[in-house]
Amino acid sequence: MAGDLEILRAGVLGSIPHGFLTRKGGVSTGEVAGLQFGIGADDDPASVAENRRRAVAAILPESALVMPHQVHSPDAVVVTDPWPQDARPQADAVVTDRPGLLLGVVTADCAPILLADHEAGVVAAAHAGWRGAQAGVLESTIEAMRSLGAQIDRIAAAIGPCIAQASYEVDARFRTHFTAADERFFAPGRSGHWQFDLEAYVEARLMISGVRRIERLGRDTYTDPERFYSFRRATHLGEANYGRQASVIGLANPVA
Structure with a gap:
């Protein structure tokens, strides 16, 4: 699967350096073959490092890649300098106004969201599964962006590849985590089950926060x-492991 990287971009983010990466163009092998970005995927660390190097070179050359230790939290952190790999904060979104940093999150069915206020020079990358989205990770991300000078009416957001409603079957216990107001995100499924629309739920949380410029890529990770990579697909297939793809965004250094 090694070769040229496949980088999905969002028109709403304009010229901001960014990309939703697929598994194409990487050097990892086996069940996680491709551009595998995750540290916790039992992948060869040298392969992960090379995959990350290729992504940085393709999207924002000579920048420092900054990624949090994701824990399905509502927390967003402002980044001013790169941190050591072993000192990553536990958070699910990273925000910066510093050129030369490439912010990233990894996903394997959850939704990656890249955000930018081009005029203010503020960007963010967030990871939102249903728990993080419900807990407020997007609201925290937007608040952190505003603390750096972003304005809500200028923020653009792109929702990258995630598990689609047709692939996301949930049971009655899952349904109890949501209110009657969230009924629109659940389509009827087989008896005692529903199909949950994570992408639409994330979009709704962004809109409630005041973001109006939103692009949904509409790519289903499961199918x-x-x-x-897809956690749910790997589980259904009985695979021992699953990989993670990355979504990244940054600010280029100004031309001297």
Whole structure:
């Protein structure tokens, strides 16, 4: 699967350096073959490092890649300098106004969201599964962006590849975590089950926060194994492991 990287971009983010990466173009092998970004995937660390190097070179050359230790939290952190790999804060979104940093999150069915206020020079990358989205990770991300000078009416957001409603069957216990107001995100499924629309739920949380410029890429991680890693697909197939794809965004250094 090694070769040229496949980088999905969002028109709403304009010229901001960014990309939703697929698994194409990496050097990892086996069940996680491709551009595998996750530290916790039992992958060869040298392969992960090379995959990350390729992504940085393709999207924001000579920048420092900054990624949090994701824990399905509502927390967003402001980044001013790169941190050591073994000192990553536990958070699910990273925000900066510093050129030369490439912010990233990893996903394997959860939704990656890249945000930018081009005029203010503020960008963010967030990871939102249903727990993080419900707990407020997007609201925290937007608040952190505003603390650096972003304005809500200028923030653009792109929702990258995630598990689609048709692939996301949930049971009655899952449904109890949501209110009657969230009924629109659940389509009827087989008896005692529903199909949950994570992408629409994330979009709704962004809109409630005041973001109006939103782009949904509409890519289903579960049904496209050539392009995307998927925790749920790997589980259904009985695979021992699953990979993670990355979504990244940064600010280029100003031209001297």
